[in-house]
Amino acid sequence: MKIFSFLLLIFFTIQVFNSCEKTIDFDIKGKWQVVKLRVGGTIYDYKPLDYQLTFENDSSVVLKLDVNTCLTNYSLKSDNEIEFQHFGCTKICCDHNLSIILLTEFNNVKTVVADDEDMEFRGENTIYLKRLN
Numbered sequence: 001m002k003i004f005s006f007l008l009l010i011f012f013t014i015q016v017f018n019s020c021e022k023t024i025d026f027d028i029k030g031k032w033q034v035v036k037l038r039v040g041g042t043i044y045d046y047k048p049l050d051y052q053l054t055f056e057n058d059s060s061v062v063l064k065l066d067v068n069t070c071l072t073n074y075s076l077k078s079d080n081e082i083e084f085q086h087f088g089c090t091k092i093c094c095d096h097n098l099s100i101i102l103l104t105e106f107n108n109v110k111t112v113v114a115d116d117e118d119m120e121f122r123g124e125n126t127i128y129l130k131r132l133n
Contacts, residue, residue: 028055028076028114029055029056030054030055030131030133031053031054031131031132032052032055032129032130032131033050033051033052033053033129033130034046034049034051034052034053034128034129035129035130036127036128037098037101037102037105037126037128038125038128039101039105044098046102049065049066049096051064051065051066051099051102052064052132053129059074060072060073060074061073061084063087063103063106065095065096065099066094066095066096066099067092067094067095068089068090068091068099069089069090070087070089070090070103071088072084072085073085076112080111080113081111081112082111082112082121083109084106084107084109086107087103089103102127105124105127106121106127108123109122110122111123116131117131118130118131
């Protein structure tokens with residue numbers, strides 16, 4: 001009986017913890033601004049760069065950098081699993097060095113947690129975004 005009670009306690013604890021997690025129970029489509037990137041213990045501030053990520057109706061994504069624009073497709077695997085294909089970018093000129101770090105991190109994204117205003121892409125590191133529209 002003690003084992004059953006203990007297992008029941010663990011089950012309810014996990015349920016409470018999971019209910020605190022933001023999930024992607026909204027429409028991801030629209031325009032988002034990349035606000036910061038956490039790589040290990042380092043936080044990079046992206047707000048001044050105004051990098052924008054737009055999720056289109058056809059499961060494509062447009063990433064606007066300083067000068068160049070990048071395109072890819074994404075798929076939602078479950079409530080919070082997301083996968084991006086590799087981005088293809090124009091090569092007009094010179095984007096900030098942080099654009100290369102950001103593009104590399106999209107290859108490592110495994111999950112997304114979000115609400116109507118904020119979104120996080122998580123993998124080895126975390127990309128933070130804020131909804132623009």
